Amino acid sequence: MVNAEKERHGGALVLEGVTRRYGHRRGAVQALRGVDVALARGSFTAVMGPSGSGKSTLLQCAVGLDRPTAGSVRIAEKELTRMGRRALTRLRRERVGFVFQSFNLLPALTAEQNVALPLRLAGGATRRARDSAREALARVGLAHRAHRRPAELSGGQQQRVALARALVTEPEVICADEPTGALDPATAEEVLALLRQSVDELGATVLMVTHDPAAAAHADRVLFLANGLLVDEYRGTAEEARSARAGAVTDIARRMRTLTRTGTEVAV
Ligand SMILES: Nc1ncnc2c1ncn2[C@@H]1O[C@H](COP(=O)(O)OP(=O)(O)OP(=O)(O)O)[C@@H](O)[C@H]1O
Numbered sequence: 393m394v395n396a397e398k399e400r401h402g403g404a405l406v407l408e409g410v411t412r413r414y415g416h417r418r419g420a421v422q423a424l425r426g427v428d429v430a431l432a433r434g435s436f437t438a439v440m441g442p443s444g445s446g447k448s449t450l451l452q453c454a455v456g457l458d459r460p461t462a463g464s465v466r467i468a469e470k471e472l473t474r475m476g477r478r479a480l481t482r483l484r485r486e487r488v489g490f491v492f493q494s495f496n497l498l499p500a501l502t503a504e505q506n507v508a509l510p511l512r513l514a515g516g517a518t519r520r521a522r523d524s525a526r527e528a529l530a531r532v533g534l535a536h537r538a539h540r541r542p543a544e545l546s547g548g549q550q551q552r553v554a555l556a557r558a559l560v561t562e563p564e565v566i567c568a569d570e571p572t573g574a575l576d577p578a579t580a581e582e583v584l585a586l587l588r589q590s591v592d593e594l595g596a597t598v599l600m601v602t603h604d605p606a607a608a609a610h611a612d613r614v615l616f617l618a619n620g621l622l623v624d625e626y627r628g629t630a631e632e633a634r635s636a637r638a639g640a641v642t643d644i645a646r647r648m649r650t651l652t653r654t655g656t657e658v659a660v
Pocket residue numbers: 414415421422423441442443444445446447448449450657
């Protein structure tokens with residue numbers, strides 16, 4: 393089987409003909425216009441595109457936070473578009489890890505309690521959840537900060553806690569929405585290296601929206617969206633992605649500039 397076929401059949405996440413329209417008639421906006429994409433297990437995919445091109449909509453439809461108007465979304469062979477609300481909530485809790493630009497940690501809980509939360513919500517025993525949380529915190533280099541609250545941690549440390557929380561359930565897909573948007577470049581590099589490590593060492597599957605070519609260069613594949621369509625794709629080798637080499641950053645930035653010159657929001 394060729395690669396694309398393999399990804400479609402064994403993919404951790406498969407989107408087929410995904411369309412999302414907001415509003416009705418004249419005021420309607422076609423945010424996605426039939427997107428086909430399959431993410432192989434243990435891969436790191438970035439999504440880029442001009443403002444309004446549909447990146448957030450794609451991410452939200454991919455992980456069951458929004459429902460496509462048409463098309464199919466499957467995570468680990470499970471069709472999301474036909475699921476009821478409760479099943480979808482459970483699938484998100486068990487199969488998806490989330491990392492957001494604003495960290496989204498609960499301020500009253502310690503780092504360890506924040507990381508243990510998804511396991512506790514899924515009904516896991518306190519001690520086991522705590523042990524798994526400690527392990528996940530150690531993985532992101534924060535075992536020694538387990539009892540700090542978010543306000544007592546730097547931005548980069550908070551994002552590492554969020555990453556530990558995303559990893560703790562060993563999800564099928566990690567959905568990262570501008571995970572380095574609020575971080576300085578050096579701290580952003582640390583977080584991206586950890587995301588890369590999760591892919592390489594734990595076999596995580598990462599889907600990340602970013603505006604930053606330097607962040608996207610850590611992915612082995614970059615999808616470019618314009619007007620709700622996938623219009624370009626960059627693929628690097630895993631070796632290149634591991635070092636996020638300057639040539640890749642330049643190539644990705646050049647493709648983005650081309651899109652920004654031509655991509656505009658379209659109302660239908
Ligand atoms: N809830 C909504 N109701 C109506 N229109 C929406 C809604 N959400 C998004 N849109 C529209 O859908 C299109 C795609 O939006 P989306 O947020 O996915 O783009 P984006 O690429 O993530 O943009 P940005 O980079 O600015 O965050 C835009 O035209 C946007 O205005």
